[in-house]
Amino acid sequence: MEVSIRDVANRAGVSISTVSRILNNTATVSEKKMLAVKEAMEYYNYEPNQFARGLKKQTSNMIGVYFPGGTDSIFESAYNLELLRGIEKVLAYQNYSMVLISESREFESRKKRTPKYLEFIRQKRIDGLILSGLTSKSAEDNVDVVWKIMEEGYPVVYIGKRLHKNGLNVYAQFEHYNVKMIEVLKNSGHKKVLLQVAKVHNHYLEGIMARVHSEMPDMEVFPHITNSFLDTREHILQDIREYVLHRGCTAICARGMEEAQVLLSVCAELQIKIPEQVSILSVEHKPGAGTLLYPQVSSFYVPAKDMGVGAAELLIDYIENREVNESSIEFETKFIERNSIRRL
Amino acid sequence: MEVSIRDVANRAGVSISTVSRILNNTATVSEKKMLAVKEAMEYYNYEPNQFARGLKKQTSNMIGVYFPGGTDSIFESAYNLELLRGIEKVLAYQNYSMVLISESREFESRKKRTPKYLEFIRQKRIDGLILSGLTSKSAEDNVDVVWKIMEEGYPVVYIGKRLHKNGLNVYAQFEHYNVKMIEVLKNSGHKKVLLQVAKVHNHYLEGIMARVHSEMPDMEVFPHITNSFLDTREHILQDIREYVLHRGCTAICARGMEEAQVLLSVCAELQIKIPEQVSILSVEHKPGAGTLLYPQVSSFYVPAKDMGVGAAELLIDYIENREVNESSIEFETKFIERNSIRRL
């Protein structure tokens, strides 16, 4: 059923291979037949069946995107969204499509052994995979599975700290800029600081704290693990009560602009003036996000969209050429000074 | 290359048809062979090639999601994100995957005639399509193309105002709740109101204004078209200067919580007190979003995630049963009173 290459060939009075050749312009074809075929294709609104094509070429022109940590959280943070934007942009440009891979119910309940993305790879549904938010530790993520496919040479790029000698990778020095944040506050005269850390970044914390201790021994940093941002309002209220009002923190590092925004609201509600009474330093994943708040929030800019672009470019380059110049890209973060930090 | 059904059959000492039968459990197979085949599948980590399977069955288990208006804007608003969340949730549950369809560069430059989603449909890459943000007018969206495939019985659901007698559809009465917003403000004693409308909703404006005029003739509503939200800060500043400070508007309807947030910031900057000097009423697509601001923003709750869920369920139901009880679902919006509206 449906229209196939054969119909087009018949109507154009040529053989199917001629049609195929035109489709893939894999050889020169006489003007006359060319036109006839084009006419027939238009006539039928012909589009080559991707199953058949894929069966032959074993390539789908689809890229899988997988964020461990559950389907709901993908669309949660500006960071992820910017990543997706970047990825999307280059995929569209290169004529690939993006498949969002998420676990089915079976996985969540019965602890199926194979993560969905592996299934997709084996089924040839995707030509490559982009991962974000892998952590070296968590067994849930089946990290070893990822290493394995990477070692087999399957096209994978993961976004986040480099965890393995193989594989393509894109990173923004999370640990490093977190330490830098503390440094900025230190240089403004702060001594006691509250540091928000996302649950998924939990495992970085130790390293960050260690570096702070050794490099800035006079700084007192209180880490606080944050969950997804909507339920944090009350937590933030409590945090401010405890760390700012009670323990005397003079500054807060927010993990993203969403949190900074809530911080500002809560402070406004408590009539705590910013930056007079508390300084706020945030991370900005979308350029200019900090200017939308009042007061405008000083931040470390993490070029999430660029990272997405980088990841996708790296991946496609690898898919199409099977060789890459760099296997890892580190993105620079940049401090943007605005009005939310007070010099003590 | 790779492992195919043949390898599994060989190792298990059976024919490929037996393996196929087990794969699809389309007939009973002796216990013994069953076990042998299972063993072989495990051994090889076998996953059936989707191209071959699709070639036979003409189904991909992928659902296309398409938002006209450019790739970048997809991840822009909380509305879209909530829709995506809802869609994603039911697709994952039903073992479908989501393909983000966006136009390639050719489309944007050379004005190719076929929208990408049509290509995908013809190529059999997707089993169904979810559209959002269609407008009846704009020729760019190739709406007629959409109607055509809907009339052919292809599984499509579009999110937004019902525009055609055929096709599956999910809607939240945009016009209606916009009028309601004005009404709420009227009932609080406001007379002059600034109404933000997104560019994509431009075409609704006329209807809204007409209804306001006839139902609430004493209300003076100033519509203002808003673009994507990041560049609106200065616009909003100007708006407030012009409409609030100059023309004496006492209330603003924000088109989403992102805009409300910027409004609050700008007002704080201008030392305009909310709700004492200006009232703000917003639309809330994510439950509780209004509680994160200060003051907490009164809003109309539009259940975007539920809409996504509804859309996906409708679609899959149609795909799998080819018959649906309802062809259109209307979602109720709900007014949530908080602290951003002053009674005059």
Added chain:
DNA sequence: CTGTTAGCGCCTTCAT
């Protein structure tokens, strides 16, 4: 330059 043909991996009658 063009047509014929052999698969790609799987499902599905049709025999047995």
Added chain:
DNA sequence: ATGAAGGCGCTAACAG
């Protein structure tokens, strides 16, 4: 209950 064989639509040799 099981195997053999044809064909889904397309591409890529191969032969002219």
